[in-house]
Amino acid sequence: MDDAEIKSWKRAAREMLIAARLEIPAAVQADAAVTIAAGLDKAFAQLGITDLSGLTVSAYWPFRGEPDLRDWLASVCTRGGKAALPVIEGKAMPLSFRFWQPDAEMEEGRWNIPIPAASESATPDIVIAPLVGFDREGYRLGYGGGFYDRTLAALPQGTRFIGVGYAESELPTTHPQDHDIKTDLIVTEREIIAA
Numbered sequence: 558m559d560d561a562e563i564k565s566w567k568r569a570a571r572e573m574l575i576a577a578r579l580e581i582p583a584a585v586q587a588d589a590a591v592t593i594a595a596g597l598d599k600a601f602a603q604l605g606i607t608d609l610s611g612l613t614v615s616a617y618w619p620f621r622g623e624p625d626l627r628d629w630l631a632s633v634c635t636r637g638g639k640a641a642l643p644v645i646e647g648k649a650m651p652l653s654f655r656f657w658q659p660d661a662e663m664e665e666g667r668w669n670i671p672i673p674a675a676s677e678s679a680t681p682d683i684v685i686a687p688l689v690g691f692d693r694e695g696y697r698l699g700y701g702g703g704f705y706d707r708t709l710a711a712l713p714q715g716t717r718f719i720g721v722g723y724a725e726s727e728l729p730t731t732h733p734q735d736h737d738i739k740t741d742l743i744v745t746e747r748e749i750i751a752a
Contacts, residue, residue: 558732560734563732563734566732567698567701567731567732568701570689570690570698570731571689571690571698571700571701574690574698574726575621575689577725577726578621578623578689578725578726579621579622581622581723581725586624586625587625588746589624589723589746590624590625590626590629592746593624593626593721593744593745593746594626594628594629596744596745596746596748596749597626597629597685597719597721597744599749600719600742600744600749601683603742603749604717604741604742606717608637609633609636609638610637611638612638612639612682612683613638613639613640613641613654613656613679613683614633614640614641614681614682614685615640615641615642615643615654615679615683615684615685616629616630616640616642616685617642617643617685617687618670618671618672620668620670620687623687623722624721624722624723624746626685626721627659630657631658634658634659640657640658641655641657641679641681642657642672642673643672643704643708644666644672645666645667645668645670645704648702649703649707650704650707651704651707651708652704652705652707653678654678654680654681655677655678655679656677656678656679657673661673661674662674662675680712680713681712681716682717683716683717683718683719684705684708684709684712684716684717684718684719685719685720685721686699686705686718686719686720686740687699687720688720688721688722688726688743689722689726690726690727690731691722691726691727691728691731691740691743691750692727692729692730692733693727694730694731694733694752695720695739695740695741695742695743695751695752696730696731696733696737696739696740696752697720697731697740697743698726698728703736705738706736706737709738710736717741718738718740718741719741719743719744720742720743720744721743721744722743722745723745723746724745724746724747724748726745727745739752740752
């Protein structure tokens with residue numbers, strides 16, 4: 558496929574997968590989030606990370622049916638790590654990150670997604686990104702803005718990148734392009750997939 562065909566395919570796949578994700582009952586989503594959170598701890602161990610002290614972990618505020626990992630992210634703080642949330646600075650720009658704690662004051666960010674209001678900027682050691690779709694090669698299909706790809710390209714070498722989502726979002730391929738950045742691991746409610 559050429560670039561235009563890939564773009565069209567990704568748009569259609571994205572719409573289909575988001576619609577399917579929004580149909581997942583809330584109780585099923587909640588159970589999946591608990592399992593994914595436990596999977597993240599196992600994924601960290603697979604990456605050789607057994608102590609969070611001194612590490613900054615970025616996750617996300619759930620949006621449009623994404624797994625809700627806020628309790629798990631709060632546990633990063635109680636285990637000696639620092640938590641951060643992404644901030645969309647503008648179209649075609651890398652994300653920035655702000656430190657977050659469960660009692661942090663929040664304000665509305667882009668698309669009305671809450672972001673820490675008065676927090677210093679952070680540089681994550683580990684970035685956990687939601688995915689709309691994924692493939693077995695470790696590539697994720699996001700919302701199409703390229704925010705995480707730009708961000709990972711700009712972060713220090715050695716930053717770990719983990720995608721999280723529902724097992725039903727697996728695709729035979731995401732048709733990765735040159736700018737797409739592969740995850741280190743993908744965690745679903747069923748398994749951990751090494752890229």
